Amino acid sequence: MQLTQALTRAVQISHRQTATIYNDRKRTWREVGQRVPRLAAGLRSLGLKPGERLAVLALNSDNYIELFFAAAWARLVIVPLNTRWAIPENIYSLRDAGCSALVVDEQFAPQVAELRAGHALRQVVYMGDGAAPREMHSYEKLIEACQPMPDECGSDDELCGIYYTGGTTGHPKGVMLSHTNFVSASVNWIATLHFTDQTIYMHSAGLFHLAGTSPAFALTMAGGTHVCLPKFDALLAFEAIQKHRINYVLFVPTMVNMMLNHPDFDRYDLTSVRYCEYGASPMPDAVLAKAIEKLPSWEFIQGYGMTETAALTVSLPWRFHFDGEHGKAKRQAAGRASLGVDVKIVDPEGNELPRGTPGEIAVRGSQVMLGYWNKPEATAAAIRNGWMHTGDGAWMDEDGFVYIVDRVKDMIISGGENIYSREVENAVHAHPHVRECAVIGVPDEKWGEAVMAIVTLKDGKSATAAEIIDHCHKLIANYKCPRRVEFRESLPLSGAGKIMKNVLREPYWQGKTRSVN
Template structure:
């Protein structure tokens, strides 16, 4: 990379106020430089589709340049926001440490979300800059420019695209930037380093605010749970979006000196080839994908001898399928329970527990594991009073990973956080051995194939169709996905429409993963005295006889 002369900011030498002296600050250029000195030529990042490889020394200089682009060229200041609508390999360049080497706040999005949802998110956080996949520029340009956003496209644009006002090309900016360390010192507790969207009881995504300490807690939890085995020999393959759950594995891999490997799309043959060719040791997959992987490995075996740890989450493992998976891959499975509001491994079910050879281990397989040491997990009644072991109530969590609240949403912050604890909205209990069991959900969130989908959002999309009078959307049991999105629909009098047409209508509005996978027409839905649909009654008939009332 070409270098240009750049000046470093002079360090402060004046006396600090006592309150400022007591704050914890970090300079991530220095932290990354030390990692680069320690791990040097060891691979830090491998992007499979774009065939890019960076050592720790190269990754340090590259992330310095990206931070300089944000600070010097694009002039992003403290308190300002920039948004990422990117695939995994480009996200890997814009992650920690790049975003921790400058003062702005990064906004993570799900590339799979529909354009309308991204527009709503932009309206909320008002980013000055949006980093965008080049293939999306034509469809996103007017919306972004109308909202005053400058756009940075990650791959070379066409001549016509490059001539558009407010459009920048990523790599020319990076090549012209400074790769020297800077003097950015960020408060690890107060600085909001990231915003990321979750869901809410209204169905619209809330925007979670993260401090640096939140993500350092994520790092520490990975090392405390030694069964995960993070080290300099780790080669972790990311295939689910780095903007979401797999981000929690990215950070400890960097600190351990391991290699983060990215795939942009969940294609099982690509995943299998990459594991074999890159000698992958770790990956994160949801149970539905593990079941598909089992069938592929049985019919066309690959060399998976390098795999030591397969982490899964978002749904429990089927005990029947687990025995088959262990027989095929070995005892390499571990479960993690985490949340957007607490981005760390709150609980883990370790590898030894994944052996259905007794009644005790079978029972534990239906749990979410034991809390990470140092994490306070307790069960509370409706008034917030702790309940004894074995009694079911709301799961509440206290730890350093608990977010700073919801951006521009003080009402939700007050409602969901109390006395330093996050009120998860999940019902569960802790057994005599310290295992946490999630048995039902207070919030109407559906977890299907590892993605969170909120019932109200899907119902609103269905109700937007002129033939629909009302709808109830629930998660129903699914052997592979944990839960599948199912809708019961009441049509307007005299109207007719096919289930397939309604599903297509919803897919067009929300994206494929939020669309119902099944839909039935009913004459009426159960309602309360004031006419509110009783979604839980709809849901219960599909879960009768299920051991666990959650996917």
């Protein structure tokens, strides 16, 4: 298995078709197929050797997608850096991976001096628009100056990319992904999520994240069209969908919520979209119900996965969002195991649990990572007997549907009762004035931990803590209801659009020796 097979197939079957759209720039697959081998040769001309790590710090663009394949063509290991991390965090990643070179765009070129001061980079390439700054090589001039090189891509279990996880505890971990991981994930994505050569897909998730990378690789394999937004913005998304007649999108729940509540939502024609994949964090049912109501032409498909499994491992097709062959609607589920992936729910010792019993999701298959870069102990703790232990709490029903309840480590234990924050968040979200919420456990002298809801309200709406708590009492058991409610203007989001509960939780646990009470 080779990642570059995706590109060579796209050029072969879709060479006349538009491959990438970025702002007003369009390139066909023939053009991309000519540029990538030249860029690969350009990277090699900088003295980069097979197996060396090439970092990239940039917003989404057509060039970023080309770079993925050029790095593989030249047998380099790509290391996408998180665009929302602070400079010291990315310096850590550069050092940890031992990156030899860095590619940046105009947004991050000003950080290069500081990044170089923190890690000795041999080369820096500028792939933004306009002239390259001093001491940086021009992306376009590398392509112009070099003749195309033969494809020297690695294969199978050879390392292809290192993706750094969020680092909610200690330092970030570099997830090592191989050609087999990426190719398997791409085939899985195409079969499960309906990518074809007619797919016009909008990239709004960051390409540094697997929610951006996986569809980029799969869509290339299918020979479809990439429409790149620099980053998610509701108005940019509306405009792109209408202008380019986009028929496939991927959003995390916070993005969907922002779009539904945007004042200009009704001004745009969004009917070209056929499929919307959502995931990365649970979708509150109130938000999903509103999306189904306000976007009747869209078919929603939930996807669940993680960086360590090259993204998609469980999916929920559109038909299961409604009553049907399995009775009551399954839309509270994350879905069923995707093709080529084994999924089970296990206890702390790794034993499979009976259906309906909450435990931890474990995953096995060709998409599971090689391991964590330079962290053999963390690798051994995560992959046991061939199974990747995800850290996500869930249960499985008799039909094989997996229901996510929480991160195992985020479970709240109050008065001896296990409380899963997602259930409480669904109740809070059902309040008509709530825009977004996160539920965390905070120290409590009487109960050990108390349930706390941190809430943002819709524009022009108001609510009191007592109203939110009374509302929840009507929907869930008393012991699960928030005992405290705090209102904020916004909630902290990770680069993947997930609410950062560790940031919300931290002030309440300062001075504690552990984050449970």
